[in-house]
Amino acid sequence: MPAGQRILIIGGGHNGLVAAFYLAKCGYKPLVLERREIVGGAAVTEEFHPGFRASTLAHTVGPLRLDVARDMRVEKFGCELIYPDPRVFAPAPDGRAALLYDNHRKTEASIARLSTKDAEKYQQFADALGEACVLLMPLLAMTPPSIDKPSTEDLWSLFKVGRDFRSLGKRRMFNLLRWGPMAVADFVAEFFETELLRATIAARGIFGTALGPWSAGSTAVLLLRAAADPHPVGCASFPRGGLGALTHALAESARSAGAEIRVNAEVAQIRVKDGRATGVVLADGEEIAADAVVSGADPKRTFLGLMDPGQFDPTFVMRIRNLRASRQTASGGRSPGGSTSGRTLTISNGPSTRRSMESFRRRRTWTSRFPR
Numbered sequence: 001m002p003a004g005q006r007i008l009i010i011g012g013g014h015n016g017l018v019a020a021f022y023l024a025k026c027g028y029k030p031l032v033l034e035r036r037e038i039v040g041g042a043a044v045t046e047e048f049h050p051g052f053r054a055s056t057l058a059h060t061v062g063p064l065r066l067d068v069a070r071d072m073r074v075e076k077f078g079c080e081l082i083y084p085d086p087r088v089f090a091p092a093p094d095g096r097a098a099l100l101y102d103n104h105r106k107t108e109a110s111i112a113r114l115s116t117k118d119a120e121k122y123q124q125f126a127d128a129l130g131e132a133c134v135l136l137m138p139l140l141a142m143t144p145p146s147i148d149k150p151s152t153e154d155l156w157s158l159f160k161v162g163r164d165f166r167s168l169g170k171r172r173m174f175n176l177l178r179w180g181p182m183a184v185a186d187f188v189a190e191f192f193e194t195e196l197l198r199a200t201i202a203a204r205g206i207f208g209t210a211l212g213p214w215s216a217g218s219t220a221v222l223l224l225r226a227a228a229d230p231h232p233v234g235c236a237s238f239p240r241g242g243l244g245a246l247t248h249a250l251a252e253s254a255r256s257a258g259a260e261i262r263v264n265a266e267v268a269q270i271r272v273k274d275g276r277a278t279g280v281v282l283a284d285g286e287e288i289a290a291d292a293v294v295s296g297a298d299p300k301r302t303f304l305g306l307m308d309p310g311q312f313d314p315t316f317v318m319r320i321r322n323l324r325a326s327r328q329t330a331s332g333g334r335s336p337g338g339s340t341s342g343r344t345l346t347i348s349n350g351p352s353t354r355r356s357m358e359s360f361r362r363r364r365t366w367t368s369r370f371p372r
């Protein structure tokens, strides 16, 4: 596609904003159309009660690719990322706790209080993740190849992955192939004996998925997350000001690169002619022509809601219909000063708050065994 062409991006979530930035950098004219009054999608900071602002859905920055953060200069645009150390504090009901720091030696000293065997294995585990990361990290940045008609570039990229895989050597190649389909509970059990440590490290294999620790393939999730950050528990970073500070910085960076962003602009339809997207129609009837359309909305909404499914191959439509997407999401709530994994709490001394905190505590009490 020649530079200078108009590209519409549906949705101002973080993916839409990053796409707008890179397209503008390549000389295109991206226009982001966001239906809400703010950009950020699920990564926003909002006032949920007068005087109280919080990240209302996503709470921590997941694996943010450092090259993207660097290219978009998020700090220059007002996003200060806070990296806690220790990275994870995992308390057990019996009063013991695991503390996992940036520094592996410090972590080993903490784990030794639970099990000297596990402390000795920790570095071995970190090395295994590091090796997997070297192989998997390039996959995160690679454009997925066309399965039916791979281009020369696709074949070249796949060749490089194959070459890197072979360079791992027989034992590591075998391990990687064996680990991927495994349940993450089995994977961590190959290294550690303490349930608390196993659960703490395995959590990354199920976080944000509909999987449990005994689900087949949950190790692949952990390995893919490790590709973005090979530390055994990954990293949770928090933007000062909530997730909205990050997406605000992404939007400002995209704008400064030349992208346009419109809010309160809901796309009702994607126009298609001769098999090519030619523009969109907004909910208020406005039509905007374009040379290409990028959708940051989910595939079901894009292909079944914004487009006429009749124009696609029925097999493709069936596959999109069969994508499993749970329809309920809850976050936010009432009641002490901050947020904990998906719940937003504000300080109040009322009895109803104490009651709700007690019921919250009971629901979150963690048992040190994986449910089978």
Ligand SMILES: Cc1cc2nc3c(=O)[nH]c(=O)nc-3n(C[C@H](O)[C@H](O)[C@H](O)COP(=O)(O)OP(=O)(O)OC[C@H]3O[C@@H](n4cnc5c(N)ncnc54)[C@H](O)[C@@H]3O)c2cc1C
Pocket (backbone or CB within 6 Å): 010, 011, 012, 013, 014, 015, 016, 033, 034, 035, 036, 039, 040, 041, 042, 043, 057, 058, 059, 060, 061, 062, 063, 208, 265, 266, 267, 268, 296, 297, 298, 301, 329, 330, 331, 342
């Ligand atoms: C409950 C929950 C908690 C999560 N917690 C975390 C977390 O703590 N850390 C983390 O890293 N990830 C978390 N995630 C995952 C993360 O939120 C998503 O991966 C991320 O939001 C995806 O970004 P996106 O830009 O692809 O889509 P979205 O953020 O969904 O953005 C899509 C945008 O498109 C807009 N849009 C949709 N349809 C239209 C239309 N027709 N016209 C115009 N605009 C439209 C929407 O308004 C939205 O702004 C969580 C997800 C959920 C559901």
